[in-house]
Amino acid sequence: MRDDHLLTAKQLSREDVEEVLDRAAEFDADPSAFGDRHEDAILGLCFFEPSTRTKMSFETAIKRLGGDSVDMGTVESSSVKKGESLADTARVIAGYADALVLRHPSQGAAKMVGEFVDVPLLNAGDGAGHHPTQTLLDLYTIRENAGLDDITIGIMGDLKYGRTVHSLAHALTNFDADQHFISPESLKLPRSVRYDLHEEGANVREHTELDEILPALDVLYVTRIQRERFPDENEYQEIAGEYGIDLETLEPAKEDLTVMHPLPRVDEIAPEVDDTDYATYFEQAHNGVPVRMALLDQMLEADR
Amino acid sequence: MRDDHLLTAKQLSREDVEEVLDRAAEFDADPSAFGDRHEDAILGLCFFEPSTRTKMSFETAIKRLGGDSVDMGTVESSSVKKGESLADTARVIAGYADALVLRHPSQGAAKMVGEFVDVPLLNAGDGAGHHPTQTLLDLYTIRENAGLDDITIGIMGDLKYGRTVHSLAHALTNFDADQHFISPESLKLPRSVRYDLHEEGANVREHTELDEILPALDVLYVTRIQRERFPDENEYQEIAGEYGIDLETLEPAKEDLTVMHPLPRVDEIAPEVDDTDYATYFEQAHNGVPVRMALLDQMLEADR
Amino acid sequence: MRDDHLLTAKQLSREDVEEVLDRAAEFDADPSAFGDRHEDAILGLCFFEPSTRTKMSFETAIKRLGGDSVDMGTVESSSVKKGESLADTARVIAGYADALVLRHPSQGAAKMVGEFVDVPLLNAGDGAGHHPTQTLLDLYTIRENAGLDDITIGIMGDLKYGRTVHSLAHALTNFDADQHFISPESLKLPRSVRYDLHEEGANVREHTELDEILPALDVLYVTRIQRERFPDENEYQEIAGEYGIDLETLEPAKEDLTVMHPLPRVDEIAPEVDDTDYATYFEQAHNGVPVRMALLDQMLEADR
Incomplete structure (x- = not known):
């Protein structure tokens, strides 16, 4: 080969x-x-x-x-x-x-x-x-906005099935980044991924609530929670609501927080966030x- | 914006x-x-x-x-x-x-x-x-073939639903063009469009028969009558026949009449017209x- | 025109x-x-x-x-x-x-x-x-690998419906090529094609078994036998097996045999043939x- x-x-x-x-x-x-x-x-x-x-x-x-x-x-x-x-x-x-x-x-x-x-x-x-080119454009966007070393990054949403997330987390172990994973219990990082990250020396923490960690974050990477993972529509609505962000959610955030999303988004980020300096997801797509x-x-x- | x-x-x-x-x-x-x-x-x-x-x-x-x-x-x-x-x-x-x-x-x-x-x-x-680019290519085709001022243009077919037609009619009010609209009663220009054209000072006449006005026309713009507008197939056939053109229909026309059509056509213009100097619809598409x-x-x- | x-x-x-x-x-x-x-x-x-x-x-x-x-x-x-x-x-x-x-x-x-x-x-x-461009790329591939004159070519598979094959056979009559057609009885060359080839002076032979003629071939052109031609799946399997090739089938072949196929193939050529010098079908596609x-x-x- x-x-x-x-x-x-x-x-x-x-x-x-x-x-x-x-x-x-x-x-x-x-x-x-x-x-x-x-x-x-x-x-x-x-x-x-x-x-x-x-x-x-x-x-x-x-x-x-x-x-x-x-x-x-x-x-x-x-x-x-x-x-x-x-x-x-x-x-x-x-x-x-x-x-x-x-x-x-x-x-x-x-x-x-x-x-x-x-x-x-x-x-x-x-x-x-x-999906290495997605990982590289994510890294590029992080570097341009917050640097790749000495950063605290939160990754939120569907951490169980999200290929994008696993690949990014692995790549970040090459840099000096504190990684925080925020998700409902049912969508936590798979054990094998968590194990690999520990093996690679990553500094990994898991959370079920964004507000536990939001004020410390330089980057918040939001991913889509897929409706089809939930047999029950009500359960989906509740979780999607809890792990989505809007202006109110972001109030405790650092002023220079970088909000990313691989897109397409559905309801995870309210359109009102688009006009703030936090919004970096269209720049990320461009990258x-x-x-x-x-x-x-x-x-x-x-x-x- | x-x-x-x-x-x-x-x-x-x-x-x-x-x-x-x-x-x-x-x-x-x-x-x-x-x-x-x-x-x-x-x-x-x-x-x-x-x-x-x-x-x-x-x-x-x-x-x-x-x-x-x-x-x-x-x-x-x-x-x-x-x-x-x-x-x-x-x-x-x-x-x-x-x-x-x-x-x-x-x-x-x-x-x-x-x-x-x-x-x-x-x-x-x-x-x-x-659909402004369609309107502009129509205007370009008219200008190249008949000029945009001092012309008499007939617009025939589905005048009720045809966006192309409404937009072209509005645009022609900027020029010195007499506009004649030819259609069955059921597919006449909407009242609101007619009103706007009058407001803009357009010289507008309506006809139900092409032969009333054909000899005076410099340009004849034919549009498609959509089968699906007619619940009754026989009614469609009759109307499509009446508002279609062929060599015989065109006999009373001026020698330098320009025949246009936004294409695709179905039965509105007989293929025998394609080889005449009237036929300008493929040039129009090219434009x-x-x-x-x-x-x-x-x-x-x-x-x- | x-x-x-x-x-x-x-x-x-x-x-x-x-x-x-x-x-x-x-x-x-x-x-x-x-x-x-x-x-x-x-x-x-x-x-x-x-x-x-x-x-x-x-x-x-x-x-x-x-x-x-x-x-x-x-x-x-x-x-x-x-x-x-x-x-x-x-x-x-x-x-x-x-x-x-x-x-x-x-x-x-x-x-x-x-x-x-x-x-x-x-x-x-x-x-x-x-499909003249297919014929020309076939001729180009034959010329580059075996020359177009003084060659013996075998064409095998679906000779009844295969447009590619008929067109190539006609084109080869311009050159000094011996043509051998190998197929089951039910997929033989149509009588009209055979007649035309004779008229054009082609040297044509028909076979039902590849091994009758394989050792003499400079080029073996294999075509796809389409499953949908056979009402009976078993009959298809049997015929497809008989008119497919693998390393064993090719043992009696000349060392410099050129094996061609218009692609896509299904089972007609075993993947093990791909790594041999016989395999010319990807080069043919490139051509x-x-x-x-x-x-x-x-x-x-x-x-x-």
Whole structure:
């Protein structure tokens, strides 16, 4: 397997991460200034499940670098319907493109595909597995707003099923960050994740109430609580209400608190928060572009 | 709200319209000659309902200007399905792109989105509301073929529900055009539209028969009569037959009559008309490109 | 009708084919080196049925030439749903683009559209009709691996319904190739195709067993046997097994046998064959790009 695939954030050392974020900052300073950097590059987009946001920001990233993308479209319209294997589909598209982005519902799909293709591969999420570019854009947003060392970060919401959260928590163990996890009992961090974080030396605390810890936070990362996890609609409503934030909730917060959310949000953050200086989630979504530009630039450079 | 959004044709003065049409004429003279004009521009396409023609001509326009587009895809595959609000979706895409195009089934959607996004927004149709780029390409086509002043124009077909028609009629009040509306009783102009046109000083006449007025027309704008408006199939067939045109119908017309149609047509214009000099509807469709190039160029220039 | 449409491989003489393949070889040598060749070209993609592979390789081809594409999307989302005729849809898109690619389920669709549009048209498959770009990429792959003269080629699988196979067989009659057809009785070449090949002077033999002829082959072209052709699942399984290949099947083959397949494959070629020097099907898929670059380049050059 090529060693320049990006399959998981875990493969990146602190130095690797910092290199990507530094490069992203250069692109972010003037995203329209790099249109002649990879004019001949074509990125193959293999999305086996829909993910508008991730796909659009990859497309924007390669186009801001002067390149272009080709998209296999939906699974329904593709050869997958005719019974083609994932390895075959990926190899055919790798024969067209200079790098591939893969999104797939099955954990481990990216690693498997990585064994077959002979162009660099970027994992854009494989089921309950990894989603390293999301982690990197989260880290970038934290660094730009609060720094990555000497910070206290709260991560709130669905900590049980949230891939984003597990990956971010692992990545933060490379930095000097105090991590606080806030959730209802039923959506706590899985034991295995908690164990791994301890093993990696993370400073981890768990809470069931946000107000226990809110005044100490530099960053509050809110995630979506999915309605479908709750058989009972009333129970969902109650929990969603308790782990959502609005202006009143945020009163005890530090003035320079950074509020993040991977989006889409439903009711977790009241729209009234959008106009405050806390709101960093649209900036966070935007950061997907410079961070993915940095990753693509690195891969395409190395592959020349 | 930014003042460079294009939400409705009504916001454009006669001078504004003429500036756009003049610029469109420059692009139309050699559409392939402007490929270095906006090389770093990315246009975000937010189509909340399908509209192949409008979307493709916007895509062609930005690409002919050297730029590129990113497309949120269908609503079914997007975050909208997860319950995301229109304002959130639009803000995320605005974080990727340099300008947005919005198509939405709800009247007023463009104005609402315009309040949230910080890049220029082009309304590409919001329900029964506005569709200013269609109006401008209609005006451009009329000007190129018959001029915009001292003309007699007939507008025929579904005048009750046709947004295109209402918007064009309003826009023509800026020019010295006699307007004749031809339709069955059941599909006449709504009273409110007629009232507004009178208020704006338009010279408006209504007819139920085309042959009453055809010989006087410089332009005949035919619109589609939608089958689904008629509970009774026979009634539909009869009316569609009466308000459709063919070579025989057109015999009393002026030699240089310009026949337009926003397309797609079904039975309103017989294919035998396509080969005559009357037929201007494919040219009209083509004109969507230079007119949208002109609008995008104006917005992207102003936003530099 | 314009004479620069590519509607069928039959319109190409041996010299025409060789010119395309020579040009393809130049592009293939360094596909990223031609990004300034057609920077202002826009290719219109009209796919009335899904065909990921063909569409993606056309998109890649025009982008490698520096141009771009606009895509009408799926039939479900297009004006076709509103009752628009194929001729109208094609004419509208021809008004945006510099050349068109058409894929349609109805035989003869490309020829019909060719009569209406005033930009060059490439037929990318019309029902049981023609698919000339597939034939050319097959010829290119054969030439690169075994040469096109003095070869013995075996074509195996579904020879009754396989458009790809009929078109390739016809094209090979321009060259000095011995053709062997291997299939179960129920999927033999149609009598009319066999007759035409004889008329064109082809040296054609038919077999029901691969091992009768395998040792003599320079090229083995395997095609998919479609499950839906067989009312009885057991019969399908038996035949699919008999006309599939694996390492054991290939033991009697020449060392430099070239194994091809138009893909997607299901069970016709065992994955263990992928790592051998026989396997040429992924290279064949890749060859769609340089061959389509060559065709587009020729058309766009001629149309300047």
